[in-house]
């Protein structure tokens with residue numbers, strides 16, 4: 001009996017079936033070539049958008065799918081079983097929409113969010129800078145008010161979808177007041193003075209373009225400010241809590257695929273007169289891999305249930321990101337081991353999985369930073385017993 005994905009409703013089970021159908025028809029046939037050629041699959045995002053899969057966790061009245069995070073994340077996981085770059089892209093797009101959906105005025109939401117959630121326009125999220133990655137409050141990109149515009153100057157490093165996106169959610173400094181001096185803007189890609197540097201030449205996720213975005217006197221209408229001046233870092237970080245769950249789901253999807261390939265191989269490859277899965281050394285490795293995948297999935301779902309119930313979930317999001325990505329790294333590495341020499345070749349996808357999951361321990365907060373977040377939360381609010389409350393309250 002294979003593992004069971006238990007969905008909360010028939011509608012959400014149908015959503016998984018729809019996702020698998022699109023994944024099999026549109027993603028699996030394209031992934032190898034696109035990853036080899038570092039080709040950004042813009043069409044695939046349009047297909048996902050048209051199917052309603054890009055706006056799933058947002059309210060229906062805003063043009064989203066009205067699905068709980070528990071469901072949205074499992075859709076992301078299914079996408080990532082076939083193509084990590086696209087799973088990451090869906091998660092980054094959701095992150096790019098987050099500030100507008102939660103902090104936007106009715107006017108801003110009505111003007112921009114429907115197109116964003118329908119996938120007609122693709123988003124990117126610009127927080128990091130070359131010298132401000134783990135410590136975003138050290139950023140120097142500036143936005144200076146000039147009449148009814150802001151003028152942006154600086155460079156935002158490591159932008160996923162950089163040069164491919166239609167809009168950029170940009171955190172920039174509006175005062176010198178440290179983390180409280182940062183504001184959040186939605187910048188259209190065709191703004192004059194905005195350009196993408198050459199894409200990074202990465203270890204993996206080749207289908208996901210990563211580039212530094214250069215801001216040279218970019219004039220942005222003042223109504224492109226989200227929330228109020230100084231609120232930008234808070235908007236960025238609250239979005240990251242949700243984004244980290246997306247990355248956890250992607251990592252679980254890739255790890256599941258690595259496990260599946262390893263099991264298939266172990267059931268057919270023979271040494272010493274029997275299939276290698278019959279050697280205890282290999283079957284225990286596979287058992288540990290299965291335990292790592294299933295416990296990581298349970299961890300992100302537990303955090304998602306807190307979010308869906310409207311409860312604080314930041315610590316659990318960091319735990320989910322930490323557990324899922326560290327587990328995925330171990331599972332992908334062990335999958336290469338199970339395949340022996342074949343695992344080290346490009347004849348099988350496990351070497352790609354290993355390269356892909358490495359970055360998941362790095363972006364959206366390195367796993368050292370996740371431990372810092374978890375440790376601070378333990379120090380701050382871990383007094384007393386675990387609280388008990390019904391999900392519907």
Ligand SMILES: Cc1cc2nc3c(=O)[nH]c(=O)nc-3n(C[C@H](O)[C@H](O)[C@H](O)COP(=O)(O)OP(=O)(O)OC[C@H]3O[C@@H](n4cnc5c(N)ncnc54)[C@H](O)[C@@H]3O)c2cc1C
Pocket residue numbers: 092124125126127128130131132133134135157158159160161202205210359362363364365366367368369372
């Ligand atoms: C492929 C890719 C895509 C990305 N996409 C985006 C994106 O779309 N948008 C965006 O804004 N950013 C993006 N990033 C940037 C990413 O979030 C940063 O790389 C990450 O936050 C780490 O920052 P850094 O690279 O500057 O490392 P640094 O901050 O320089 O850290 C270097 C090392 O020091 C450790 N370290 C730093 N501070 C501490 C501390 N206090 N305690 C313990 N250890 C510490 C780190 O864990 C790390 O191991 C992306 C990065 C990559 C590689």
